[in-house]
Amino acid sequence: MKITLQNVTKKFPSRNKKVREDVIAVNNFDFEIPDGKLIGLLGPSGCGKSTALNLLCGLLNPTEGRIFFGDDDVTNLPAENRGVGMVFQNYALYPHLTVKKNIMFPLENLKGAEKMTKEAMEAKALEAARLVQIDGLMERKPSELSGGQQQRVAIARALVKVPKVLLLDEPLSNLDARLRLQTREEIRRIQKETGVTTIFVTHDQEEAMSISDQIVVMEAGVIQQIGKPQDVYDDPKNLFVAKFLGTPPINVFNGRIEKDGLWIGQDKLFDIAAPDGIQIADQPVTIGIRPEGFILGEGDGGALTFSLTEVEVMGRDITVVSAHPDCQNVEIRSIISSENREEVEALMEKTGTASAVRFDVKPHKVHIFSTETGQRIYFTAK
């Protein structure tokens, strides 16, 4: 089921009596979610992503705008008639009912022509349980299950009625790190098997990046960027998106454009021009460099000079931790290949003595943003 949002806005009245202005939780959402895809709604906490989810499932009504499921306008349709399945952050499993009864609960609500016999309901419940691999736990109570198992029951309950849309609110936040990895793969698998359009909300960019077909990055109720995870990562529209995506986070520097050159402090990275070859005006800019955008300088070479703090060898790759007065991050993290072992070993001997480390940068891993607006300034390296 394709979902279309047209200029959807949700305002809440202000709690603060002195400030009469409404709080805008969702501001003018206008996008389309293609059928059968897995969409990650991503943003820091308090950015309105849960409100957006509640608008989709019908627990909240938008202040303005329209929502369509397929060609049907569901804007004013109550939650129970929208045909959505929802998994709540804390699962909201009914504690007094067994797993089986929990999964059957939505089916028991069906009325009229849709009404099912008990056998049919049990068969359906078992089918849903098999899909999430909890068919061996049907007689247990939720309190007798682990967090991961409860999560699966919640998904089975949401899927048993074969919803048009599956909504997941922070589905992994209550799980431990290992289970989180496993469960997110599981969500991906279930989504592929059922083909149901799925939207999940998360504040964890890694989670969203790893399983989504598309991510919607939002902040303060405003959509920042929509796209395939890798596209958004490689081509962020603004500083917020660049900073929000990626672990370790992007290294942000106060820099400037001066006479066609890109500068951080006394170091010149490279010469730049606008994509159409026109000169970019001299101005202070914010420069983001992805951790993997650094190349260890050979010998005394390298455009950038940082003071070395620490070297972390992780096996597959090496993280060089350093500092620079113009860097906005607490520390600069550069990830380099472990093939640079000899140089790195030389570096490691130097750590602690406050010595310099020199890097060159890969231009396509460098993003320039307007210091004033945070918007991306596109360029070509010369």
Add this chain to the structure above:
Amino acid sequence: MERNNMKAWLYLLPAILFLGAFLVYPLIDVFIYSFEEGYNSASQTYHGVGLYNYSYVLHDPYFLQAVKNTFILVIFTVPISTGLALLISAGLNSIKKLKELFQTVFFLPYVTNTLAVGLVFMILFKKTPYSDGLMNLILGLFGMGPVDFIDGPYWAKMFVLCFYTVWVVMPFKILILTSALASVKQDYYNAAKIDGTSRLRTFTRITLPMISPSLFYLIITGFIGAFKAYSDAVALFGTNLNAAEMNTIVGYVYDMLYGNSGGYPSYASAAAIILFSIVLTITCINLLISRKHVHYS
């Protein structure tokens, strides 16, 4: 470990001594008195041991009347007061405006004096040569004849007693149930709503099981409280309850100890033990039933 054990006992000692002296010992003593025939508390003498006290009490028409009254009171007031309290709490829980005001209003009877309320009820229901009372005025509007609820027929008096009891016990139940209802997480209701659950089904399948521990607590204490009713009847009908046919078991025990016919501690003890066994049996049955229907999280 051993040391800790000693310490624990030491901490418990004051409570154990107190409960032992003022709860366990009297209970055992009452049990013993109930078998001692013709016990005299002044001279501490008796002239035989046996079941005569029980036989006397069980054949005493006043006692049988008291048992009947008590059971009627229990059977009507516990379900009605709990049911009404549940309805009112559910209502309170779903309104937003003036919720606190109504909560206060519904709780007021709890902090009012029983006897004062009894007096008000008496004035409302009593028929005197000068006035038929407010209740009869209302009945008159529906074309029903004046009934003396305080000195009149048995059913009328019983009705007033039940009405009064329900009115007195409800505030506490409403208080407990509103807080129980408020503690049910909104997520459950949201989940049920998205799954298309009707309001009635949401109430019976989700709300009720979730608040069942509080509900069960109220039913148990409601039963026990109603079995031990006494002051309510006094407030309405005065101290000569036997004459008014409105005595309760506890009232009977009291009368046997101190009342007009007073000075029979053996009979009083036997009646008290009978009441104790009734309450114990009912509570056990309640507990057995609750195992299946009460869900502790």
